[in-house]
Amino acid sequence: MPGARIVAACVAAPADRHNNRTPPGTLAHVKLFISYPSDHKDLAERLRLALEAEDHEVFTDRAELKEGEPYHAALREAIEGADAMLFLITPRSIRPGSYALTELDIAQRRWRSPGRRVLPVMALPTPIEDIPPYLRSVTLLQPKGDVVAETVAAVSRLGPRVSLRLAVWVLVALLVAGAAGFVAYQRAEHARAAEKARMERQAAELAAAVQLCDAGSHAVAWKQFEAIVAAHPDDTAARTAREDCAMRWLREARVASDRETFAALVAPLQPVLAQGMASASGERRADLQAHLGWADFLRSREGLAADPAALYRNALADDAGNIYAHTMWAHWLVWQGGRLEGEVRQHLEAAARGTRERPWLRRMQFSIALLRGELNGYALEVLNQMRAAGEQPDTTQRDLVWRRLIDGGLLGGEAEREQLLSFMNPADALATVEWLYPKEQLVPERQPLLRYVLALLRARAGQQAQARAELEMLSQEQVAARLDTRLSRATAQLLGQLRAPPAR
Structure with a gap:
């Protein structure tokens, strides 16, 4: 999810104390919309503070949203109500499907020519050929020092007045006085309202389709994408979202x-x-x-x-x-x-x-490990990688490893056990199993098998004395309960091996 867009409503610059005039070359009564990727929220916030330090009134659109008001509708209104846009260029902000590009598309519909309307700021090094032509058609601000200071200075050089919307409306009102002019004005307002409503519906439909696809309702989402693209074949965002859904559907x-x-x-x-x-x-x-x-x-x-x-x-x-x-x-x-x-x-x-896509990669690695029995030990290797990287397996992966490795290969025959443990050294295998199945979180019926497996891995990791002590206790409990199971027989066999004197 992108970070909050920032809208700056620039009030008059400090007046000259002697003649009460705005200093020449400064911005007055201008609204700025700042578009940025979510990972540059801090830079956008510093820009907001710098604008406030220059006596501009700054507010964020999320703080200004009315309860229950759609986020995308408020965002579109903010752009359409702005006089100019600051666009922070980074590889992420111009990546296909980014919210920043969606905002830029709205701005481009509003201003066919970006001159004195859009100020592109190179926030991170980005290949020029990757930058949208609309931004390249004006001079890019490439700060050599402090990004905030140079950007604020560049804004002040846009001109004494970026927009004279109020004056234009007054002039238009005078020029269109009369019946014919008033009718034309009304028609334009109706057309603008209709276009705004259409674009809001389109954005809502697209967001709903994306949400459906992300939730796994691929077929339903696909029908909605097909309808959206058929109605709006030139909508790049819709086509990109449909491609993303197709790829997700194939992976799942x-x-x-x-x-x-x-x-x-x-x-x-x-x-x-x-x-x-x-x-x-x-x-x-x-x-x-x-x-x-x-x-x-x-x-x-x-x-x-x-x-x-x-x-x-x-x-x-x-x-x-x-x-x-x-x-x-x-x-x-x-x-x-x-x-x-x-x-x-x-x-x-x-x-x-x-x-x-780290979670997807792990699922694919587990899928590979389960293609054939001799590959099952690879699942333990993948879990060891996840442990080292601080990643957490999901419940399905934990249960799968328990069935196939803990209650399967490690309790099976010698050849199967050796094949499974050949994928990693015993010390890592021990640490991974302890991390994967904390004793205090394991259901009671699984505790005996976990104790056996940990003893087995301790013995292989050179901790024979501790392994033997744990097995002695487990064996006593099994004998007292008169158990004759795979686990009790495996416990007796391993304990016998540990009791035997070392070969000379």
Whole structure:
């Protein structure tokens, strides 16, 4: 969610004490709208304080919102009511789909020419070719020192009056005096109100579709996106949001019955992604290509010929570190029978170096670990990475590891246990299991098995004395209860190994 937009209502500059006139070259009675990405809220706040220090009246739109008033409606009204805009340029603010670009689009509709209306400020180094042409058509402010001070100074140089809206309205009222002029004015007002209402409805419809898709109601959201794009084919924000929904739907694709197929699911999504590629570049184009490859993978699960590797390769040519292409390609290689080594490892490590979509990456790593039994230990390795990075697994991942590793491989035969533990050293495995299943949070019926597994890992980590003491206590409880289970037999076997004198 973007940070709050800031609107500055600039009151008259300090009057000259002797002649009561506004000093020449300063702004008076001007409203400024400041558009910025959420990670630059601090800079925007400092700009607000600097404006107040210059005797300007500054307020934030969220603070001014009336109870129950739609946020997007208030935002649009703020832009349409402003005389000029400050646009803070960063790679994030001009990223496709950003709120800042949506605000810039509203400004562009209001002012066809940005001259003396829009002041672009380079807040972070950004490639000039990536900056929207509308901003490049005026001189970019590229501060060499303090951004706030230079920006405030630049605002003051825009001219003594950026807008004379009040005077213009008075003049218009005089010029259109009479029946014909009044009718024309009324028609213009009605048209403006109708356009404003239309754009507000469109924004609300788009926001609702995005929310539906994010919540997992992909099919319902898709119908709404199709209707919006059909009604407004030139709306870039709508097309981008539809592409984002298509990619999310593919990543979360499931078929729930024999009547559903992956082929039918991906059929309407592939043309949308392909169309998006035509105008995309860099990371965005790589994202689209990687998801087209994933669509081919889903189709291949139903026997349809497909080789997504070519699309993944092309995606990495556009964006060498693309998390989707690396992860999906690694999954494809393992799906085809590949081992967790060499090229597969390289792709997974490259994906992990990025910062995007970390929860999705972990889900994909778990999916790879569960493709074949001999890969199950990779899940423990992934959990160890999450522990080191301060990430928290969800309940589904905890339960899955308990069933497949704790109550499965570690309680199974020697060969299965060795295969599972080969993915990491015993000390890390012990620390990961203790972190994953705190004793005080585990239900009582799972406590005995956890005690056995921890003793097993302690013994392998060189803590034989502590492991033996824990197993002795566990064994006594099992004997007293006259238990004859997999766990009691495994406990007796491991305890016997620890009691045996070391080989000479």
